[in-house]
Structures are given as C-alpha cells and as structure tokens.
Amino acid sequence: MFTGNHVLDELKSDYQYTDNILQRLIELLEFYTSIHGKALVVRFDLKYPESYRYVYSNDDIMKFSAYIVQFYKHQGYDPFYMWVREQETGLHPHYHFLILLNGNNVRSYHYVFETAKSIWGNILGVSPLGLVDHCTKGKNGTHHENGILLVRASGNYYQRCSDVLRQVSYMAKIEGKGDYLDGVRDFGMSRLYRR
Template sequence: MLNHWNEMSVLMTRYDYEYSIFQKLIELLNFYLNKHSKCLVVRFDLTFPLNYMSVAINVLISSFTQKLIQKYKRQGLDPFYIWAREQNTSDHPHYHFALLLNGHKIESFSHVFMNAQSLWASTLGVDVSGQVHYCIGEKYYKNYANGIMIEMYHDEAQAKYDAVICQLSYLAKIKDKRDYGDPWRNFGMSRLE
C-alpha cells in the first residue's frame, strides 16, 4: 500500500483540517485502490444559482449523488464518492465532490463534468450554467491537477497518490464547515463494502 503519512503530515502543518474527514477520505482512497489497482479521481464543486430557494438539508446532494452513482454503475465503472458541505455567509451551501472510478475501464474524465452539469440541473430543476466548477488550475494549490489516474504498480504511483491526497484535502478543511447544532451533515461518502 502507498504511504499517506508524509503528504498528510505536510498538509496538516500548513492548513487547519477536520481530522475525521481527512481520515475518511484517505480510508476511502485506500479501500478503492485495494479494490482496483488503477483508479481515476475527479474533483468538482457544486453551487446553487443566486435566486435558488433556500436550502436547509442535504436532500439535493443526496439525490444528485444517487443519480451520478447510478449512471456510472450502469457503465460498469464501480463509482465511489465523497462530498463535503460548506457554507459561510452565503444564502446557500456549496459542495466539494470527488468521484473515484475504475481506471482499468476508463481513460479520460471530461465526461464527468458534463454528467455532473446535466445531473445537477436535473436535480435542481433549473439552468445550472456556471454552477459546476471543474477544479482545474492552480487556484488553491501550486501544480494542482484534476482527473488524476493512480496506477498502483507504476513508478509514479506514490507521486500521483500524494497529488490526490493534496487534491482531496480541500474537502477536509475546517474553514466554512458549519457546526451550529444543525441537523444536517457536513460530509458524506460511499460505504466501504
């Protein structure tokens, strides 16, 4: 198995993280890599249109997730997911989302963005142009990449694994996680079975 401690330790000295979420995302990634020695990880963010009705519970992200997982299951890609909910001063929450797919059966990842756009629109019942953010570029991290393929028995496996941990760590950041005794969760993920 690949070593997550080095990258995790470096990140935890630089930023404040919700440790339980950080542990869960590593647990999910390791579980998936044990199941599939080649794994594609894609990250995107979901936001709400400004004039969208008030959102108080996670029923919309649950519905979206169910549709997305069902779509990729039908394609035989064994999808796993993790999402984190954040909200600071805005009227709506936003969601950071990561999708893991069987890399033995897929090569590219642009279709994930198209599907996310279509399924988010279907879930909200409105036009969501500009509401699915592709997380491509260096806005948050230097040398940031998306659509990272980890191949367990490849020379670059540890470097790609570290890059994915860095990419996914954003879901575990403490900033903007609500903890006001709200009845909804700040994060969800696939069952590890």
C-alpha cells in the first residue's frame, strides 16, 4: 500500500527526496504492516540544546534507538524504527525519528513523546524541555496528524497509508543531508528480517 501510492507523486512536487532513504522508509512501512494487522506510526524530532558540546558522531541517536527499542520490546510492542540526521546551519545536527508499534497492544501515542523526552534527556545529561518536537505542526502552523493507527482490515486503509506517507516522507527530503562532509551516516533503522 506504500509502494506506488499516488501520494508519492504529489509529495515529490513539494520536495526533492533522497531516493535511498525514501526507499528504505517505504520498505520499513511495508514490512511492518505485513507482520502487524494494526500498526501505530509515530514521528518526532530530537534536538540538542544550543549550549551543548559539538557533536561529531551518531553515538547519541544510536544509544537513543537502543534504549527506546529495549523499552518498547519489554512492553510487548514490537518496536521498529528509523532515524534521519540533518544539519543545515549551526553546530548541532537534529534527528527525525519514526517508531512503529504493534497497534494490537497500544493505541495511544502521546506517552511516546514522554518516553522519548526521558531517554533523550538521560543520554544528553540535560533537561529535555524543548528538545523533543511532537511533529504536529507545520512551518506555517497548520496541524499535522501524528500517531496514526493503521488497521489493515479497515475500509480506509489505503487512505491511512497515504496519510502516513504524508507524515513521514519529510524524513527523506534531500535538504540538510550529506552536505556537511563529515563522513557520518545520514540515517539508521531497524533490521528487517526475513519471514
């Protein structure tokens, strides 16, 4: 329902995308929805405080990914994730983060932000206030849906898949990626295993 979705053409008229990241994002969504009849899709952004030391690697986001996966595995939510690193101006990168959770076991997404804040703050050793963006507003202040529950058996499944693509495709935009020439990877994600 994601590969070949009509929304991809619409989105490509708004932004240029990194094909590799967009393809991997679609593979992740296709994989997860093939093993779960209900999937909760949540996106958020992670930032560094302005006064934080210069960041040379993806160590922090890799630790964050490991901790949040461990937390949700323990809850029985079968978490899968993808993160994308961006840095345009300033000393610090920021990260777009996508987490997929088993919608049969969890339906509310608001606590995901609190979990992310707690983990990110602990990793950085700072207060997480203002460092986790909920991705519910666009640049012009318009509302963006987040925490979309995909239900494969529902009559509006294709439409909801389109909504998810609108929500998460921003992660694959070219702008802010790969132009800082530091040799650090632009993205990471869960391993997709064969069934």
